[in-house]
Amino acid sequence: MNDIYSHIYNINNVNTIYFGKGSIRILQDIIKDKIKKKNDYCVLFIDNFFEDKLDLLHLTFNNNNLVYYFIDTSNEPTTDIINLYTQEITKLFKYKPNFIIGIGGGSTMDIAKAVSNLITNGGLAEDYQGWDLLKVPGLYKVGIPTISGTGAESSKTCVLINKKKGIKLGMNSKYSVFNELILDWNLTKTVDRDQYFYTGMDSYIHCIESLNGNLRNVLADSLSIQVLNLCKEVFLSDDMMSEENRKKLMIASYFGGCAIGMSLVGLVHPFSAALSVVLGLHHCVSNCIVMRAMEEFYPKEFELFWKFVETQNVKIPENICKNLSEEDFISLYNSTIVHRKPLENALGSNFERILTFEKVKEIFLKM
Numbered sequence: 376m377n378d379i380y381s382h383i384y385n386i387n388n389v390n391t392i393y394f395g396k397g398s399i400r401i402l403q404d405i406i407k408d409k410i411k412k413k414n415d416y417c418v419l420f421i422d423n424f425f426e427d428k429l430d431l432l433h434l435t436f437n438n439n440n441l442v443y444y445f446i447d448t449s450n451e452p453t454t455d456i457i458n459l460y461t462q463e464i465t466k467l468f469k470y471k472p473n474f475i476i477g478i479g480g481g482s483t484m485d486i487a488k489a490v491s492n493l494i495t496n497g498g499l500a501e502d503y504q505g506w507d508l509l510k511v512p513g514l515y516k517v518g519i520p521t522i523s524g525t526g527a528e529s530s531k532t533c534v535l536i537n538k539k540k541g542i543k544l545g546m547n548s549k550y551s552v553f554n555e556l557i558l559d560w561n562l563t564k565t566v567d568r569d570q571y572f573y574t575g576m577d578s579y580i581h582c583i584e585s586l587n588g589n590l591r592n593v594l595a596d597s598l599s600i601q602v603l604n605l606c607k608e609v610f611l612s613d614d615m616m617s618e619e620n621r622k623k624l625m626i627a628s629y630f631g632g633c634a635i636g637m638s639l640v641g642l643v644h645p646f647s648a649a650l651s652v653v654l655g656l657h658h659c660v661s662n663c664i665v666m667r668a669m670e671e672f673y674p675k676e677f678e679l680f681w682k683f684v685e686t687q688n689v690k691i692p693e694n695i696c697k698n699l700s701e702e703d704f705i706s707l708y709n710s711t712i713v714h715r716k717p718l719e720n721a722l723g724s725n726f727e728r729i730l731t732f733e734k735v736k737e738i739f740l741k742m
């Protein structure tokens with residue numbers, strides 16, 4: 376029975392996308408359209424980079440129907456933070472918000488998605504970490520990426536760290552897809568160069584992992600191949616942040632997010648997740664650090680990655696596992712090996728014979 380279902384992919388796409396330079400101006404119309412009555416209101420989660428730059432988003436504070444939360448992304452989103460925001464919103468206001476807007480990178484967009492889901496589903500964020508656990512649609516949600524790469528704008532998940540369980544897992548569900556998106560590449564021009572590269576590489580790395588995996592399908596492959604082509608154009612050019620390249624990367628990120636739900640990652644993400652859980656490193660820079668040790672598994676993709684680094688002259692941290700204790704390596708090993716599905720996708724069902732403790736430690740020591 377499972378065999379039949381394992382070959383069926385549900386595709387859940389964003390309904391409406393405004394794509395264009397300056398399309399952020401549409402945001403005002405979206406808000407006006409949805410706020411009709413006195414008690415109507417919208418909750419906005421906005422990356423705190425924009426806290427004193429609301430003009431860039433064509434937003435003003437003097438609107439009683441808008442509730443702002445500015446997100447500090449120093450730490451990646453946790454289940455605890457989602458529970459806190461949801462409790463605060465439900466306690467402070469008599470009515471539920473009419474809709475939610477997330478403006479920022481993967482962290483901020485994931486917070487917007489998760490709070491939207493939790494407000495309507497009730498309970499705690501951790502109850503919904505896994506696959507298809509949400510019972511009803513979340514509040515209407517609008518996503519506005521301000522940095523490109525994770526695909527959080529189009530994916531059907533929102534990734535959260537669960538500190539109690541020591542895991543990082545998403546609310547994977549058709550209800551985690553945004554209803555509307557504004558894709559305006561004007562918004563990404565202020566991103567720090569290194570950060571732009573790290574986050575952009577998430578698109579590249581998702582695709583190389585899924586295209587080299589054992590579990591493949593033509594739908595995800597087609598999108599991934601296109602993402603790969605766009606990444607080559609962007610990261611082999613003189614200026615990865617030119618206007619044309621910011622536009623291309625925004626589309627690569629969008630396609631990458633569509634492909635994630637129908638494909639599996641491989642080796643990089645499990646190792647990267649371990650760096651995030653054990654050493655607190657952020658997802659996208661962790662992926663790039665893991666690429667230091669991937670020559671043996673993805674030789675051509677490794678070579679291209681380092682060509683991107685060289686062409687764009689960006690810094691990838693190194694020697695991060697140099698002074699770790701044996702206990703740290705045990706934690707890193709456990710947090711890597713727990714990701715069975717992607718590891719099987721990369722190395723087959725006997726992956727544990729290849730990834731012994733000694734081998735995993737050797738890989739981490741190359742980072």
Ligand code: NAD
Nearest residue numbers: 448451480481482521522525527530532534565566574658
């Ligand atoms: P982020 O949201 O953590 O932001 C990275 C940095 O960029 C922050 O310092 C932020 O302030 C800054 N920034 C964002 N936009 C800016 C702008 N326009 N100008 C100047 N600075 C700006 O970064 P990210 O890499 O996009 O997201 C990482 C998160 O995404 C992780 O938590 C990861 O788990 C999650 N993720 C989610 C999915 C998904 O499908 N939902 C997929 C992959 C990763």
Ligand code: ZN
Nearest residue numbers: 525577581658
């Ligand atoms: Zn990723």
